[in-house]
Amino acid sequence: MIVEQLKGIAQGFGYAVRSDRPAGAPPMAPGEPVFGHLRVLRDRPLQQFVQWADTYGDAVSMRLPGSPFVFVAAPEGVKHVLQTHAKLYSKQTRGFDKMRLFLGNGLVTSEGDFWRRQRRIAAPAFHRQRIEGFAETMTRATGDMLGRWAREGDGTRDVERELMTLTMRIASETLLGKDLSGAADAVGEALSFLTVNTTERINRVVDLPLDWPTPENRRYLKAVAVVDAVLGKLIEERRRDGAPHHDLLSMLLEATDEETHEKMTDAQLRDEAVTIFAAGHETTSNALSWTFYLLGRHPEIAARLYAEVDRVLGGRCPTLADLPQLAFTKQVIQESMRLYPPAWIIGRRAEVDDTLCGYKIAAGTQVILSPYATHRHPRHWADPEVFDPDRFSAERSEGRAAFAYFPFGGGPRICIGNSFAMMEAQLILAMVSQAYRLELAPGTVVEAERGITLRPAPALPMRLRPRAQAATAPREATS
Numbered sequence: 369m370i371v372e373q374l375k376g377i378a379q380g381f382g383y384a385v386r387s388d389r390p391a392g393a394p395p396m397a398p399g400e401p402v403f404g405h406l407r408v409l410r411d412r413p414l415q416q417f418v419q420w421a422d423t424y425g426d427a428v429s430m431r432l433p434g435s436p437f438v439f440v441a442a443p444e445g446v447k448h449v450l451q452t453h454a455k456l457y458s459k460q461t462r463g464f465d466k467m468r469l470f471l472g473n474g475l476v477t478s479e480g481d482f483w484r485r486q487r488r489i490a491a492p493a494f495h496r497q498r499i500e501g502f503a504e505t506m507t508r509a510t511g512d513m514l515g516r517w518a519r520e521g522d523g524t525r526d527v528e529r530e531l532m533t534l535t536m537r538i539a540s541e542t543l544l545g546k547d548l549s550g551a552a553d554a555v556g557e558a559l560s561f562l563t564v565n566t567t568e569r570i571n572r573v574v575d576l577p578l579d580w581p582t583p584e585n586r587r588y589l590k591a592v593a594v595v596d597a598v599l600g601k602l603i604e605e606r607r608r609d610g611a612p613h614h615d616l617l618s619m620l621l622e623a624t625d626e627e628t629h630e631k632m633t634d635a636q637l638r639d640e641a642v643t644i645f646a647a648g649h650e651t652t653s654n655a656l657s658w659t660f661y662l663l664g665r666h667p668e669i670a671a672r673l674y675a676e677v678d679r680v681l682g683g684r685c686p687t688l689a690d691l692p693q694l695a696f697t698k699q700v701i702q703e704s705m706r707l708y709p710p711a712w713i714i715g716r717r718a719e720v721d722d723t724l725c726g727y728k729i730a731a732g733t734q735v736i737l738s739p740y741a742t743h744r745h746p747r748h749w750a751d752p753e754v755f756d757p758d759r760f761s762a763e764r765s766e767g768r769a770a771f772a773y774f775p776f777g778g779g780p781r782i783c784i785g786n787s788f789a790m791m792e793a794q795l796i797l798a799m800v801s802q803a804y805r806l807e808l809a810p811g812t813v814v815e816a817e818r819g820i821t822l823r824p825a826p827a828l829p830m831r832l833r834p835r836a837q838a839a840t841a842p843r844e845a846t847s
C-alpha cells in the first residue's frame with residue numbers, strides 16, 4: 369500500500385521508477401521495491417557498476433526514473449555505442465542537458481551537423497604539431513610550482529589542490545594566452561563553481577529551472593555572467609587587434625571550415641572556449657592526483673619511475689623530444705587512468721531501436737558506460753584491482769580488446785584533447801618526480817568523489833621529500 373502511494377507521489381513529479389523492462393532488453397538487476405537503483409547509484413555507483421560487470425558481463429537493465437536505463441559493461445558493447453553505431457546514440461541525456469546550461473553548444477554538448485562542422489574547424493588546433501608549442505608553457509608553469517614549493521619549505525601539501533591550480537594555469541595560458549592576469553582567476557573560480565553545481569543538479573531528482581530566482585540560481589547565473597564577460601571582452605579584443613597570439617583561442621578564431629570556408633561566430637567561440645577550459649583542466653589534474661596517490665602507495669613502482677626520469681633527463685628540464693624515452697612514465701599514467709579514469713561515466717540515449725550484445729535496446733533507452741567498471745572487467749583484465757603499469761608495455765598491450773580501455777572515450781566523439789592531456793601529464797609527472805618523492809601523509813584516507821570527473825577526496829595530503837635530483841630541478845622561470 370505504502371509502496372503504491374510512494375509510487376503515486378513519484379509519478380506525480382514525473383519521476384516514476386520504471387519496474388518494467390522492454391522485451392528482449394538486458395536482464396533486470398534486482399533493486400529496491402520503490403526506488404529501484406536510484407539510491408545505490410546515488411551512494412555507490414562505482415562499486416555497483418563493477419559488481420554488475422562481474423555478474424552480468426555484457427549489459428544489465430536498471431530501474432531509474434523516466435526512461436529505460438541500461439548499463440553496458442562489455443568492451444564490444446562500448447565499441448558499438450561509441451564507434452560502430454555512434455550515429456544511433458545521441459547526447460540527449462540529463463547529464464548533458466545540465467552541462468548545456470553553462471557550456472552552451474560547444475564540442476562536448478553539441479550534436480549532428482553543427483558538432484561535425486565545429487569539430488572539423490577545431491581539429492587542426494589540436495594536431496600534434498600545433499600543440500607541441502604548448503610544452504614550454506607546461507614545463508614553465510610546473511617549474512614555477514616546484515620553485516614555490518622549494519621556497520615555501522617542503523613539509524606536507526594538498527597535492528590535489530596544487531595540481532588543480534597548476535592545470536588551471538596551463539589551461540588558461542594555452543587557451544586564452546598570458547595577458548589575462550586576474551581575469552583568469554575569476555573565470556577559473558566561476559567555472560569551478562559551475563562544475564560542482566552542475567553535478568549537484570544532475571544528482572537531484574527535482575532541479576528547479578534556472579529562471580526561478582533562488583539564491584543558488586542567482587549565484588549560477590552570476591558565475592555564467594563572469595565567464596561570458598571575460599571571454600566576450602577577450603574575443604572582441606582579439607578580433608580588433610589582429611596581432612598574432614599563440615593560444616588555442618586564436619587558432620579557433622582564425623580557423624576556417626575547409627568545406628564551407630566559414631569561421632566561428634563570437635557565440636560559438638564563447639561556447640568552445642568555455643568547453644575546452646572546463647573539459648581540459650580538471651580531468652588532467654585528477655589523472656595526475658590519482659597517479660601520485662598510487663605512487664605513494666607503491667614505492668617500488670615509484671622507484672622505477674625515478675630511475676627512468678633520472679636516466680633520461682639527467683636532471684634537465686624535460687622537452688617534447690624526451691617524451692618517447694619516458695615510456696614507463698607514460699605507462700604509469702595509463703595504468704592510473706585505468707584504475708581511476710577521470711571521466712568515470714559516459715551517457716548516451718538510443719535514438720532508434722537497436723540490438724547490442726544480443727539484447728534489444730528500445731528507442732529512448734538511456735545507455736550508461738563506465739570506463740571505471742570496464743577497466744576492471746574480469747574477462748579482460750587479470751587481477752584488475754592491482755596497480756601494474758607493465759600492463760601497458762607494448763608486449764602486454766598486444767591483443768587487448770578494443771574499448772577494454774577507453775579513458776578518452778572513442779569513436780567520432782573521442783576526446784579532442786587527448787594528446788594535449790597525455791603530453792601535459794607526462795611532463796608534469798616527470799618534473800615533479802625528478803624533484804620530489806611524494807609520500808602519503810600518515811593516516812590519509814582518500815575516497816573517489818564522483819562529480820563530472822572522479823577526484824580523490826576530501827584532499828590528498830602528501831609529504832614532499834626532496835630527491836637527490838632536486839638540486840638540479842628546473843629553475844623557476846622568469847616570466
Ligand code: HEM
Nearest residue numbers: 475476647648651652655710711776777781783784785789
Ligand atoms: C586526462 C585528461 C582527459 C580525459 C580523461 C578526458 C576525457 C574525455 C572523454 C571521455 C571524452 C568523451 C566524452 C563523451 O564521449 O561523451 C572527452 C571529450 C572531450 N574532451 Fe577530453 N579529456 C581529457 C582532457 C582534455 C583536454 C586537455 C581537453 C582540451 C584541451 C579536452 C577537451 C575535450 C573536448 C572538447 C571533448 C569533446 C569532443 C567532441 O565530442 O568532439 N579534454 N574527453
